[in-house]
Amino acid sequence: MTSLEIASPLIAIAQKTRAAASKLAVLSTEAKNQAIEAIAQALESATDDILKANLADCEVATADGIAKPLYKRLQLDAHKLRDAIAGVRDVGKLADPVGKVQIHREIDTGLILKRISCPLGVLGIIFEARPEAAIQIVSLAIKSGNGVILKGGKEAIRSCEVIVKAIKQGLADTAVNPDAVQLLTTREETLELLNLDKYVDLIIPRGSNAFVRFVQDNTRIPVLGHADGICHIYIDRAGELEKAVNITVDAKTQYPAACNAIETLLVHADIAGEFLPKIATALQAHHVELRGDERSIKILHQITNATEQDWETEYSDLILAIKIVDSLEDAIAHINEYGSRHTEAIVTEDLAAAETFLGLVNAAGVYHNCSTRFADGFRYGFGAEVGISTQQMPPRGPVGLEGLITYKYQMTGDGHIVTTYTGANAKSFTHRDLD
Secondary structure, three states: OOHHHHHOHHHHHHHHHHHHHHHHOOOOHHHHHHHHHHHHHHHHHOHHHHHHHHHHHHHHHHHOOOOHHHHHHHOOOHHHHHHHHHHHHHHHHOOOOOOOEEEEEEEEOOEEEEEEEEEOOEEEEEEOOOOHHHHHHHHHHHHOOOEEEEEEOHHHHHHHHHHHHHHHHHHOOOOOOHHHEEEEOOHHHHHHHOOOOOOOOEEEEEOOHHHHHHHHHOOOOOEOOOOOOOEEEEEOOOOOHHHHHHHHHHHHHOOOOOOOOEEEEEEEHHHHHHHHHHHHHHHHOOOOEEEEOHHHHHHOOOOEEOOHHHHOOOOOOOEEEEEEEOOHHHHHHHHHHHOOOOEEEEEOOOHHHHHHHHHHOOOOEEEEOOOHHHOOOOOOOOOOOOEEEOOOOOOOEEEOHHHHEEEEEEEEOOOOOHHHHOOOOOOOOOOEEOO
């Protein structure tokens, strides 16, 4: 036993979580859905307490000088809480991802192989601000049969404590042991959690670029997440301008602190003279600060000069960089150079151009004639999401239930041995897929 195991109470928490998760993993769909509904009802009952706790968090954060984008993520009003609870119930309606037979194959007569989906085990979720993330994550964890250890940011500690208390109260009278859900509250626990590779199967960080990279650099546990949200919209020469204005305004201003809001607007040179004044007027009505390259400034004289750093910056605020490009190929090249592989969009009526963009842009989400703000697990019909992944290997994009399961191979025989299938008189396998 290591000194960490002797000294740290977090070991005991992790052990309880894993024990509860092992029982949760084999529960019926009905039992898990009953637990999810109990959580929704408990959160509804605790609405006033949650909102009061969040108001206290916001007041303290304001006094501490919290950055504007982070404050937006922290703030939890009745509407956002109602949506989060609706998301819990949506998860309950989704198909159970556990216990699905992915492969059913006869290896030989009487020797049967199955590949069956199963939970990962225990999830470690570390997130800054955004207390409703705890609600989404717990519902997805339970539906996928996983235990979960939550570590919210200090700015959301009161909100998270009340939310998790309500969740545990909801679970108390269900088949799911409340120990399957745990909340950590100190920075020291974050560092310890990252060392618990014996007990935690996946870490999902949600926060700033620097925060996610810190997590990735300080754990042996697999990490699922994204460090940057540098998203683009490219307005093609064949783009319909009114449509382009509406999509751009939505993608920048609907929720600028979100990781799927755009940070750079690329505009084809052929339509820049007509389009840029239109979009500048629309964006400035929403108090968006515009920064442009030299060619953009010649059209929009009042905007700030964009530097190389602007193409690499996730503002998470009402700031937008603008660049004029000479071709679809130039737009794709810029996106693949500076984008974070999150979500990218093209506005065009040229279907061939759209297909080229969708095929060549390297991102988890590639969109045609719609806002990047649709990159969200709830909007995709996942019920909720544990985060967004920009890695090349799956899962990519908004991660719902499918990203929280793995699989195991089960084989059943009747005294079969490998020797039968080797050597000069080796018997052949049948390898016949079964219904």
